[in-house]
Amino acid sequence: MFCPLCLVNLLGMPNKLSSKEELSTLLAVAIFTSTAQHAATxxxxxxxxxxxxxxxxxxxxxxxxxxxxxxxxxxxxxxxxxxxxxxxxxxxxxxxxAQPDAIPLGQYTEAHFTELAPLQLIEKFRMKLKEIEDHILEQNAGLDLQYLFLLPSRIENSITI
Structure with missing residues (x-):
């Protein structure tokens, strides 16, 4: 019989969240795993x-x-x-x-966020992604074998298999 709580404990994850910081950490891990880590592998x-x-x-x-x-x-x-x-x-x-329905990291097909504060955070995030992309392109300029797999524009918002 499958015991989800046993799996959670085995992975070192708490069985409950006690603070906003813990929730933030859990969400960051989930987002990283389904975006950048997935792209890297x-x-x-x-x-x-x-x-x-x-x-x-x-x-x-x-x-x-x-x-x-x-x-x-x-x-x-x-x-x-x-x-x-x-x-x-x-x-x-x-x-x-690249999947035909891929949506790059930081892009959203629907307007889930309409308030000013989230829109400003999204814009700040997109600007940071652009900086990262420019840095990667700069490092790869002139190389015969470029490593471009982790360009933010090539990382999907989520796994689409």
């Missing part, structure tokens, strides 16, 4: 997994137990065949690509 997965030896989805032979006995023939016989490799590439491409 998701957005580059095709670039990594498209080279099948990096992360083979299956192996046709057990991994070698002695690195001195490894041959190219053994590696090729161990890696997935072309069909499985294509399936792996298709799956990671679909999972890692």
């Amino acid at each position: 998701n957005n580059g997965q095709f670039d990594w997994c498209a080279w099948v030896p990096n992360t083979p989805c299956t192996m046709r032979l057990p991994p070698p137990s002695d690195k001195d006995t490894v041959t190219m023939e053994m590696i090729m016989a161990t890696l997935p065949d072309v069909g499985q490799s294509c399936v792996q590439m298709a799956i990671t491409w679909h999972l890692g690509r």
Whole structure:
């Protein structure tokens, strides 16, 4: 039987919130996990997994137990065949690509916030995101291999799978 309270305790989370600070921390963790952390692990997965030896989805032979006995023939016989490799590439491409209904961090399709104070906070947040994006672009300028997966404009407001 599943015990949600046991899981909460196992993860080190409190079973109740006693202050605004605790609520703020919990919300910050939830927002970070579903935005920036998800982008960090998701957005580059095709670039990594498209080279099948990096992360083979299956192996046709057990991994070698002695690195001195490894041959190219053994590696090729161990890696997935072309069909499985294509399936792996298709799956990671679909999972890692920008979703057609993606909404970038800090953008909202509906007017949930209409009061002046929240609108000012949203504008301040968007300005900070722009600063971060400009900084990342500046650091990547001139690089042959740019790291752009964590550009705020490429981080979604939430996970859309």
